[in-house]
Amino acid sequence: MLVFLLWASLFLSSLQEQNGQDAPGVQLSGPQNVSVDYDLKDQRISVTWEDDPSSSRVPDKLIYDVEVLLTVNMTEVHSEAVDVRPTLTSRKYHWSWTSALPLECTSHSVRLRSRYQNYTSQWSPLQSITDPPGDRNLVCETRDLESVECHWDTGRPTNLTKQRMTRYHLNGRACPNRTVSNCYQTVRVDQGERNWTLTARNPLGTLELRDTADLKKRVRLLAPMEVVASGVNASVQWQWERPQYHILLMVCQVQLNHSGHIDMRNYSGIGLRSVVLHGLAPAQTYTVQVCCGLKQHFWKWGDWSEGSTFKTEEDIPEALDVWMQIEGNQTIILWKPLTVNQSHGQIKDYEVTWGRQETIVHPPQNDFLISDRSTGEGHRVTVTAKNSAGSSLPSIIIIPRLPHRSKSSMKIVGSDGGFNLSWSASPNASCGYVVDWCPTHTKCRVEWVKVPAGITRARIHSASFEEGVRYTLSIFACTPGAPELWERREGYVKECLPKGQIQRLAAEQHGSDTVLISWTGIPPENQTAFIHGYIIYYFDTSHPSSMRIFNVTTDEPGAKNLTGIPVSSYRFIVKALTSVGEGGDSSPVFLQMNPQTDQLIPVIIISLGSAACLLTLVTILCYRNWKCVKENLHPEIPKPVWKEEWLTPLQGTGRQILYVDPCQPSEIDIVCNREQSGEAVLDNNAGKGALTNTNSDVPALHGYYNQLLSKTTSGHFTFSPHTMGSPSSQLSGTVIQNPSYNLEVQASLDMGQSVGYEPDMNSFSCPNPEPHNAMSYVPVETDSWGYKFQYHIEDSSPLQE
Numbered sequence: 001m002l003v004f005l006l007w008a009s010l011f012l013s014s015l016q017e018q019n020g021q022d023a024p025g026v027q028l029s030g031p032q033n034v035s036v037d038y039d040l041k042d043q044r045i046s047v048t049w050e051d052d053p054s055s056s057r058v059p060d061k062l063i064y065d066v067e068v069l070l071t072v073n074m075t076e077v078h079s080e081a082v083d084v085r086p087t088l089t090s091r092k093y094h095w096s097w098t099s100a101l102p103l104e105c106t107s108h109s110v111r112l113r114s115r116y117q118n119y120t121s122q123w124s125p126l127q128s129i130t131d132p133p134g135d136r137n138l139v140c141e142t143r144d145l146e147s148v149e150c151h152w153d154t155g156r157p158t159n160l161t162k163q164r165m166t167r168y169h170l171n172g173r174a175c176p177n178r179t180v181s182n183c184y185q186t187v188r189v190d191q192g193e194r195n196w197t198l199t200a201r202n203p204l205g206t207l208e209l210r211d212t213a214d215l216k217k218r219v220r221l222l223a224p225m226e227v228v229a230s231g232v233n234a235s236v237q238w239q240w241e242r243p244q245y246h247i248l249l250m251v252c253q254v255q256l257n258h259s260g261h262i263d264m265r266n267y268s269g270i271g272l273r274s275v276v277l278h279g280l281a282p283a284q285t286y287t288v289q290v291c292c293g294l295k296q297h298f299w300k301w302g303d304w305s306e307g308s309t310f311k312t313e314e315d316i317p318e319a320l321d322v323w324m325q326i327e328g329n330q331t332i333i334l335w336k337p338l339t340v341n342q343s344h345g346q347i348k349d350y351e352v353t354w355g356r357q358e359t360i361v362h363p364p365q366n367d368f369l370i371s372d373r374s375t376g377e378g379h380r381v382t383v384t385a386k387n388s389a390g391s392s393l394p395s396i397i398i399i400p401r402l403p404h405r406s407k408s409s410m411k412i413v414g415s416d417g418g419f420n421l422s423w424s425a426s427p428n429a430s431c432g433y434v435v436d437w438c439p440t441h442t443k444c445r446v447e448w449v450k451v452p453a454g455i456t457r458a459r460i461h462s463a464s465f466e467e468g469v470r471y472t473l474s475i476f477a478c479t480p481g482a483p484e485l486w487e488r489r490e491g492y493v494k495e496c497l498p499k500g501q502i503q504r505l506a507a508e509q510h511g512s513d514t515v516l517i518s519w520t521g522i523p524p525e526n527q528t529a530f531i532h533g534y535i536i537y538y539f540d541t542s543h544p545s546s547m548r549i550f551n552v553t554t555d556e557p558g559a560k561n562l563t564g565i566p567v568s569s570y571r572f573i574v575k576a577l578t579s580v581g582e583g584g585d586s587s588p589v590f591l592q593m594n595p596q597t598d599q600l601i602p603v604i605i606i607s608l609g610s611a612a613c614l615l616t617l618v619t620i621l622c623y624r625n626w627k628c629v630k631e632n633l634h635p636e637i638p639k640p641v642w643k644e645e646w647l648t649p650l651q652g653t654g655r656q657i658l659y660v661d662p663c664q665p666s667e668i669d670i671v672c673n674r675e676q677s678g679e680a681v682l683d684n685n686a687g688k689g690a691l692t693n694t695n696s697d698v699p700a701l702h703g704y705y706n707q708l709l710s711k712t713t714s715g716h717f718t719f720s721p722h723t724m725g726s727p728s729s730q731l732s733g734t735v736i737q738n739p740s741y742n743l744e745v746q747a748s749l750d751m752g753q754s755v756g757y758e759p760d761m762n763s764f765s766c767p768n769p770e771p772h773n774a775m776s777y778v779p780v781e782t783d784s785w786g787y788k789f790q791y792h793i794e795d796s797s798p799l800q801e
Contacts, residue, residue: 030121031064031112038129043103045129046096047110051084061085063115066095071107071128071205081115103129104164107204133166133200138209140196141218141299142189145244148215150196151182166202171195189215221245221302224252224273224290229310236288237274238305246271252292253301258284259340268295282315282344282389314345317385317392323434323448324381324397324483331399333368333381334445345387353382353394367445370399400482409472411530412491413579418461421473423487425456429477433486435460440470440490441525453478468496468528492529498576498584500526502534502557507572507591514563515591519574521557522584529578536560538572541590551577567593 031049038045047066061083068078077099084093099108109126134155140148150170168175168183175183183198193214200207222245224238236254240246252272256263258281267275272292280286291304320335338347350361352368361368370379379399385392412419421435435458436448451458460473472490476483500522508516517536534557536550552560569592576584622629630636 028114028116028119028121030114031124034110034112034124034127036110036127036129038103038108040103042098044096044098045103045108045110046094047112047127048092048094049112049124051091051093051114064093064095065113065115065120066097067111067123068097068099069109069111069126071109071126074109077101077108105203133202133205133207135198135200135207135209138196138198138211140211140213140215141220142215143220143222144242145189145215145219147184147186148189148196149182149184150198150211152198152209154181164203166200169199169201171197187215191215217297218299219248219294219297220300221248221250221292221294223303224292224305227288227290227305227308229277229286229288229308231310231312234277234280234312235274236277236290236308238290239273240271249295250292251295251298252290255289255291255304256280257287257289257307280312281341282312283346284340285309285311314387314389316390317344317347317387318342319393320350320383320385320395321450322381322383322395322397323436323446324399325436325446326399329371331370331379332445333370333383333397334448335366335383335395337364337366338385343385343387345389348386348388351384351386351391354379398482400484407474407485407488409488409490412473412489413495413530414465414491414493417465417493418459419471419473419489419491419493420457421460421475421489422457423475426477426484426486428479428484429453429486430480431478433458434476434478434483435473436476437462437471437473440472442469450478465493467494468492468499470524470527495529495578495580497581498522498526498528498531498578500528500584502574502576502584502586505572505574505586505589507570507589509591509593510561512567512595513565513593514561515565515570515572515593516559516561517572517574518559519557519586522576529580529583531576531578531584533577535575535577535582536562536572537575538562538570541569541571565593567595569593 031051034047034049036045036047045068049064051062062085064082064084066080066082067076069076078097080095080097082093082095107128109128111126112124114121135152136155137153138150139152140150142148168179170183170185173185193212196211196213198209198211200209222241225241227236227238229236247270249268249270250272251266251268252275254265254267254275254277256265256277265275265277277288287307287309289304289307291302293299293301317338320338322333322335325332325334333352335350347363349363350366352359352361354370359368368383370381380396381399382394382396384394412421414420419437423433426433430453432453432455433451434448435451436446437460438444438446447462447464449458449460465471470490470492472488474485475487475489477486502519502522504518504520506518508518510516519534521531521534532553534552536552537547538550539545539547550560550562569590572589572591574586575582
């Protein structure tokens with residue numbers, strides 16, 4: 001026996017060593033993450049799981065045992081072994097099975113385990129594909145103080161029909177067959193607190209729900225009936241279906257619905273059946289609903305009654321909000337249309353009183369024009385609104401005597417679609433302020449808002465505000481008299497890039513390296529933002545990359561000189577600078593810079609043209625005023641008029657001679673020698689009198705000489721050249737200082753031949769002159785000085801003595 005036991009132990013040890021060599025280190029922990037799903041349409045059960053990480057040590061295939069059981073009695077319905085080969089890439093497996101028994105009939109459960117050779121893991125937890133009913137949250141209450149009503153929340157659909165559907169019992173009493181979420185039973189409600197048990201049973205399982213309640217404290221009233229609302233006294237009445245409610249202390253909730261606005265009001269009382277509504281707007285339509293609950297042991301609000309619609313009566317309108325807009329000598333009285341809550345009914349007309357005049361204005365018109373207003377007089381205007389209930393309180397506005405003085409505007413920028421406006425306090429603003437606004441460059445009707453006294457800021461917002469439009473906001477001080485303009489603002493709700501274009505861009509060369517850039521800015525009505533300056537872009541067309549920028553910081557358009565520009569061809573563009581960027585690009589202008597010498601030709605042409613125009617103008621003026629010019633610059637010299645007293649008759653001969661006053665004769669050198677150079681010889685016998693000068697350097701004799709010569713033995717007179725040529729020489733005779741005409745003397749008597757004198761260059765002696773009886777003057781040919789001198793002495797003249 002001992003030997004047998006020894007051999008048995010050795011055999012078992014060898015088997016263990018062999019198993020250890022076949023599957024060294026194998027430890028099976030079973031499938032992981034098992035999930036079960038089902039499809040009632042195909043009656044199919046699907047199972048998904050993952051293998052254990054230790055299965056990777058298994059050198060051969062791994063077997064999973066799958067069992068399907070009936071949950072009710074844990075009877076096996078189906079079992080199957082699934083062979084898998086562990087891999088490093090995927091460890092997730094799927095298995096499906098189609099049941100011959102409909103899954104709706106009973107609950108099924110699934111479990112799995114892994115197996116390798118003689119080693120097996122533990123079974124996975126049961127996964128049920130159908131559960132007992134999932135109802136929950138049982139609550140019991142009473143509605144009529146005669147029965148109990150229990151309701152609950154149902155679970156997921158079981159899809160059980162007919163005889164297999166879920167059955168409910170309340171405290172052992174069956175609920176109606178079609179009960180799904182509530183159950184009614186007639187009971188006594190004065191039994192105090194008691195337990196209520198709901199049992200739900202179907203082929204998938206059984207469920208019990210419990211609730212403990214005193215029905216006296218769980219009263220949920222039914223909805224009021226026959227709710228009637230009156231518009232005369234704004235009251236609401238209703239009736240109760242159960243007479244038991246008449247003794248209950250209850251609280252009722254009245255819901256008023258007016259144009260989508262909900263107003264909730266609470267009222268309380270014993271057996272409450274009517275309430276009076278206060279604070280309703282006149283001539284408005286309301287819809288009212290009522291629900292009630294117990295006040296002492298409030299459990300829940302009861303059901304809402306059906307809605308009842310009614311309309312309140314009209315009342316006199318509220319006072320109008322009146323303002324004015326002055327345009328020259330015309331004033332427009334404006335008022336805001338009353339809202340539905342302000343009109344208290346339908347407005348029939350407006351009554352405007354101005355002085356002794358009364359005008360009726362019918363809606364929808366909400367303005368009145370006062371034309372031909374005298375600026376020296378103020379006016380008191382009253383406006384009232386009228387409906388079927390009567391007239392509103394009068395709204396009064398006083399038009400100022402004179403137009404408002406203009407105020408300088410401050411720039412502002414809006415935010416969030418409006419303006420945050422603030423201003424300094426006015427000492428005259430006894431009743432507040434009025435802020436009105438309108439587009440600056442568009443004719444429109446102003447909008448306004450009134451600010452109470454003591455407040456100097458306001459948020460200005462309007463649905464008519466547009467981006468990129470400049471608005472003028474005026475702040476008026478409200479006084480006991482007419483409103484006073486206090487401050488003014490201008491700004492944009494939101495500035496946008498300029499849409500207009502800079503006009504009339506021009507470039508002109510001034511000098512060798514200076515260019516004058518001029519332009520016309522964007523018109524104010526086209527500006528969509530405040531312009532803070534202008535930027536000039538220019539570059540050499542031969543080098544487009546050489547862009548240069550010149551910033552003009554003024555917001556007024558004009559001209560700027562660009563200096564230091566070399567001779568080349570340039571392209572110029574001007575842009576407007578705003579807080580939102582650059583815009584309003586002008587059309588490009590090109591300029592070819594020329595050397596300075598090229599500018600001389602147009603300058604000369606312009607100068608000559610100007611001189612020609614000036615000369616032509618002067619000529620035309622002188623021609624049209626020739627007489628005046630001639631009289632002032634070159635007056636006409638009258639011809640001499642001879643008179644008888646100028647002539648003196650000669651005694652004995654009957655001839656008349658020109659009377660000459662005695663004068664100091666000039667000194668005359670008598671020279672009889674021709675060898676003296678430059679001598680002049682006076683020859684009385686020459687046929688034609690002329691004075692000849694042998695020296696060409698001696699100037700001609702100026703003046704006309706009428707001289708009494710003294711008697712000499714010689715008949716020749718010789719004058720020294722230097723004496724003749726000296727302007728200061730004393731010459732005998734009288735000099736007539738007018739070379740503009742020739743003096744002719746016509747004797748009344750018959751005169752002999754008169755011979756003038758001229759220097760005789762061919763005679764060396766001074767012959768005696770031929771005797772003549774009288775002296776006469778003969779005009780001779782004039783030289784460049786006007787006259788040649790003629791002197792003739794007759795032998796019978798007393799001058800010879």
